[in-house]
Amino acid sequence: MSKTKAEIKAEVCAAIDRRADEIIDISKRILAHPELGFSEFDTARLVADAFSEMGLQSRTGLARTGVKTRLNGRKSGPTVGILGELDAIITRDSPVVDPATGAAHGCGHNAQIASMIGAGMGLQAVMQYLDGDVVLFAVPAEECIQIEERLALKDEGEIEFLVGKPELIRLGEFDDIDMITITHTPHGMDDSHASVGDTHNGSLIKRIKFTGITAHAGSFPSKGINALKAAMLGIAAIDAQREKFREEDTVRVSPIITKGGDGTSSVPADVRIETMIRARTVEAMQQASEIVDRSMRAGALAIGATVEIETVGGYLPNNPDKNLIKLQYDNCAAVVGEAHMGPARQQTGSTDVGDVGFMMPVVHPRSGGTEGSPHSRDYYVRDHVLAAVNPAKSMAMLAVDLLFDDAAEAKRVIAEAGPKLDREGYLALRRSFDRKETFPEPA
Ligand SMILES: [Zn+2]
Ligand SMILES: [Zn+2]
Structure with missing residues (x-):
């Protein structure tokens, strides 16, 4: 028996409505028990x-905590990935x-997981x-936080990347997915x-250490090399x-001094900076990175200090697929009503959905239903229908569009x-x- 695409979508939405209470319950249970990245x-x-x-x-146990399952269609064809992120942030x-733990779902990932299951x-x-x-x-671990802890996991060989x-x-877990x-x-x-089509900055992280020479800050400051001044x-x-x-x-370049010296009685000789560098393209990330490196070298050179600069990737820029944006937009509008659709924006924050986008078409819709502004103290998911049940429908309807009729739309998106x-x-x-670099280079 064959059905029209509209009939299939109606069945999908009816099934989700029948189980809406379960979907809301999942979102609420995760909200009540936040866990941090790679430990969820x-x-x-x-x-x-x-x-x-x-x-x-x-x-x-995929990348420590990832969980993956597959729904088989009536015949093999392209695979559509529907994702949800497990982690909370520290607020x-x-x-x-x-x-x-200080963890809270200040980015609403609780609703993401519920919408994926829904x-x-x-x-x-x-x-x-x-x-x-x-x-x-x-x-796991969409949020790029706990840098020290994650670099320790990297040193132990548990992970290579921080998100x-x-x-x-790296583990090959996206090799069997064609779009997400x-x-x-x-x-x-x-x-x-709802809104569809946001782009995001990519990001790099730097750990920087200035080394000078200690000396009595009162009696013999002239004998010291002041690493804080260099920084x-x-x-x-x-x-x-x-x-x-x-x-x-x-x-966006946002440095912080995480260590400014050891005591006011000595010229500071060990000063640390961490910074995030964000930009919209890989080229702009690299250019900003070079400006930061040059600046740090200049500080060291002027004072006669040494600087070590360690750079690690955070996220790649996110540029969602034009065809997926159109299809996802229509499905979001069908669920929430055209009058409730918001505009897409260039977000100066980042997401590792951008990384996946370098390998396959991605789309990253937004939902409403939250209170306050993200990553802040007053942010949480208030309306689990808007934040979890509606996205469950619009993402499932997108999958129907893509895989209906010999998966013609999915094949077009890929092509x-x-x-x-x-x-x-x-x-x-x-x-x-x-x-990693040291400047000046050790003799
Ligand atoms: Zn976030
Ligand atoms: Zn998030």
């Missing part, structure tokens, strides 16, 4: 349990904080009409219920070059997406950011 063990168990209640086998003053509940009812597969994938999706790509959608809640500063000159040199950053590259990197090419690009 209880959240991962909740996802694996939900899959098994749906009669699905899943693979667990100690949040009303939904776990006081023991989309699966809807699609299970109709996979016999679709000509390709759907992968449901809970992924989850690059790590999953994922709905992120904090969609902006208006009260719309301050370095930061001033960045600021002196901010007009080198073009408006269209939306560059028109333009060149993408394979895993080796992606890893080579990512690893090209990672380096």
Whole structure:
């Protein structure tokens, strides 16, 4: 028996409506138990349990906590990935904080996981009409936080990259997926219920250490080399070059001094800076990175100090696929109503969905239903229908569009997406950011 695409979508939405209470309950349970990236063990168990209640086998422990399952269509074809992120952030003053860890779902990932599972509940009812597969994938560590802890995991060989999706790509866990959608809640500063098509900055992280020479700050300051002055000159040199950053590259360089010295009685000889560098393109990321490096060298040179600069990749810029944007937009508008659709924006924050986008077409819709502004103390998911149930429908409907009728739309999306990197090419690009230098070079 064949059905029209409209009938299949109606069945998907009816199935999701029947299970809306379960989807909302998942979102609320995760909100009440936030866990930080690469340690989302209880959240991962909740996802694996939900899959098994749906009669699905899943693979667990992917990049430590990822959980992945597959819904098979009536014949093989392209695979559409529907993702949700497992991790929380640290916002100690949040009303939904776990006081023991400081973790809170200040980015709404609780609703993402619920919408991913909800989309699966809807699609299970109709996979016999679709000509390709759907992968449901809970992924770890989207937020780039706890840098020291993650660099320690890297040193132990537990992970190579500091965020989850690059790590999953490295492990080959995106090799069996052809395109992805994922709905992120904090969609902006208006009260719309959905938007589609945001682009995001990419980012690099630097750890910088200035080394000088200690001396009595009162009696013999002339015998010292002041590492704090070198660091301050370095930061001033960045600021002196901010007009080198073009408006269209939306560059953000945000250094902090994490150690300013050891005691006021000695000339500071060990001073540390961390900074994030964000920009809209890989080229602009590299140019800003070079300006920061040059500035740090200048500070060291002026004072006669030494500087060590360690650079690691954060995220690649996110540029969603034009065809997926159109298809996802129509489905979001069908669910929330055209009048409730908001505009797409260039977001100067970052997401590792951008990394996946270098390998395959991606789309990253936004939903409403949240209170406050993201990553702040007053932010949380208030309306789980807007934030979890509606996105479940719009992502599942996108999968129907893509896989209906011999997966013609999915094949068109792949054909028109333009060149993408394979895993080796992606890893080579990512690893090209990672380096350490000492200036002046040791003799
Ligand atoms: Zn976030
Ligand atoms: Zn987020």
